[in-house]
Amino acid sequence: MTQADDTVQTRWAVLGPGAISRDFVVGLRASQHGVLHAVGSSSAERAGAFATEHGAAASGTYDEILARDDVDAVYIGTVHTTHAELAIRALEAGKAVLCEKPASPTLEEVERILDIAARTRRPFLEAFKTRFGPFADALRELVAGGELGALERVEGAFGFAAPVHEGRLFDRALAGGAILDVGCYPLSLAIDLAAAAGAPIDAPEYRRFEAEVVSGVDGSASAEIAFGGVTAAIATSIIADLPRTAVLRFTDAEVVLPNAWGSRTESSSTLIVRRGGEERVVEVPVVQPMAAEADALSLAVADGRLEVPQMPWSHTRAAARVLTDWREAALAG
CATH class of the missing domain: 3.30.360.10 (Dihydrodipicolinate Reductase; domain 2)
Incomplete structure (x- = not known):
């Protein structure tokens, strides 16, 4: 997929069915390259309710969603203290990650995320809209x-x-x-x-x-x-x-x-x-x-890039x- 190619879409999973994830799903409907496909939560019941509300095809626990091979990217909309663990699990599962800001509460944890992203060769983007x-x-x-x-x-x-x-x-x-x-x-x-x-x-x-x-x-x-x-x-x-x-x-x-x-x-x-x-x-x-930040990550995936120029890893570290x-x-x- 290139920037001019609107035919191929990123299949997104939302991790954390809360208020900001609801806003992300609304934004995703305006994106050129993304579609909501799955919802993950610590509670499969909550994930299922959110998926039904927003028309996602799949739902389940975090582990169940990250194990799926029909999920290309995840949006992490959970509380700050869970960002690092979920981002690392998603990267290690082969998913691109759009993580709500801040990427994590400490520089040490942010460095861990970026190290894993580099090792797994999967894109990571901190969601500063x-x-x-x-x-x-x-x-x-x-x-x-x-x-x-x-x-x-x-x-x-x-x-x-x-x-x-x-x-x-x-x-x-x-x-x-x-x-x-x-x-x-x-x-x-x-x-x-x-x-x-x-x-x-x-x-x-x-x-x-x-x-x-x-x-x-x-x-x-x-x-x-x-x-x-x-x-x-x-x-x-x-x-x-x-x-x-x-x-x-x-x-x-x-x-x-x-x-x-x-x-x-x-x-x-x-x-x-x-x-x-x-x-x-x-x-x-x-x-x-x-929608714009979601599309930016989709283009990174398509182009084989780990970083997005609008929010490069050096800025996330800084x-x-x-x-x-x-x-x-x-x-x-």
Whole structure:
């Protein structure tokens, strides 16, 4: 299958029949190269109910689904602490893996996943939906093109006020907290654009970490991190609504992203370029981001590639390194 070939489809299995997997299945219907084929769960009964609801042909336990030879790729939509085990089992079963972010709560576990992916020669992609589509492409092109000068600073926040302080988000044993749940988004943006600017992303300089611990997890947190000449100032929260904007500061201009993160059904579309007292609004096409990330993995499978250019393994490692250190500092405070 090539990018122009829409006739061959990836047969997907969803592992973990929860809310975000339901959103992925909705997105998959808009994909060019994927079809839902199977559902796996720790509970065969839950898997069966989800499969019936969404029209999947097969269901069963994780082991039963991973043993099937009619499954090409899996989407992992379980809690953070189970990602590594399921990803490794899927890779060793010969499946391509799209794993919901974060790939795992610690850099050590992420390295294990990527080592297994390299050994088994199966593609692995961390599911940062904001990395896919015309909006993300336009940002990379602005940074790499140099027309606005050098990128100096990325400022972004992602936070919401959870209605109750309980459940997965506030469970330390399940790696709850703001940093891993939504703080990873502004961090991933900063890493993506620092890399596009040619800055090193594998040796971050930590200038500031701050956090407020709530119910044993990082309820809110902020950080300032330098990737070479690009500084990232990021904030996150699960106890307060934060603006969904981001600002990219260049030597000769700034770019404002009014809705930096989009949604699970639509990518962002608007960039505002401010330069020399003038303002230019740029609109780009919207895509279904979960469909786009699924198709990106399908193309990697077809082309025999282990990595997807929009979210290469070096970026997954860089994000895991900072998330591990940021969260450790937050919970130690």
